[in-house]
Amino acid sequence: MRKRKRMSTGRAVLAVATAAVLGGLAAPAAQADGWGDTVITKVAVGNVAVGTTQAKTFQVSVTASDDSGIKGADMYLEGPSYGYLQPTGAVRCVESSADATTSTCTGTFTVDPRVDFIDNSPAGTWYVNAWIDANDDDYVNADKAGSFAMQRYSKLTVNASPEPVTKGKTVTVTGVLTRANWETGSYAGYTVQPVKLEFRKKSSDTYTAVKTVKSGSGGALKATVTATQDGWFRWNFAGTSTTPPVKASGDYVDVR
Incomplete structure (x- = not known):
């Protein structure tokens, strides 16, 4: 008889995961097992x-197919360090209107930085682990079926002077690049990051890169340019794996 892989409750698994990290255990490699012809064809997140x-609610969708159709699904998320999330309710599967053998199963997740994160170590690549059951008892159990980035929210300011x-x-042109610090519950400067200074002239809808500078102490940005025409200046940060x-x-700026 096939035995289903158990999905433990959030707090118990969080404690185990934290212990594993502190003990220096390596994360398992991507793997999948199953029975029959059930397959996952797409993971969307x-x-x-x-x-x-503020707590953040988001959805993860897993599309799967089986010749008998899909009966149900379960999923959970794992990230760096102690990162772990379970759905806030039952995963809901909806059959495709074009193909009865295919369904998209969606789970809703909520992450609260004040509860789920004690420091910044969970930022980075997270994985979707999914279990799909078919109507004929076929199944697929896929670790790391998909991935996404859990990121520290970023902010960016700008000030151009003098005006006019x-x-x-x-x-x-000055500014400050900051990002969420989950350990302190505040925003902190993101240093040594390349940030583009861009300009949009009054008669245009498009920004053009002027120069690139690296953020300094406290995330500070500063650049000087020659005033040639009316328009808008802004900073543009491309993001990193941990920061959007x-x-x-x-x-x-009014040029006279």
């Missing part, structure tokens, strides 16, 4: 950016 005070400015004179991209709102 976007990157999740988490701030310091005489044509041909120097404009100084962010663009500052444009700051208008």
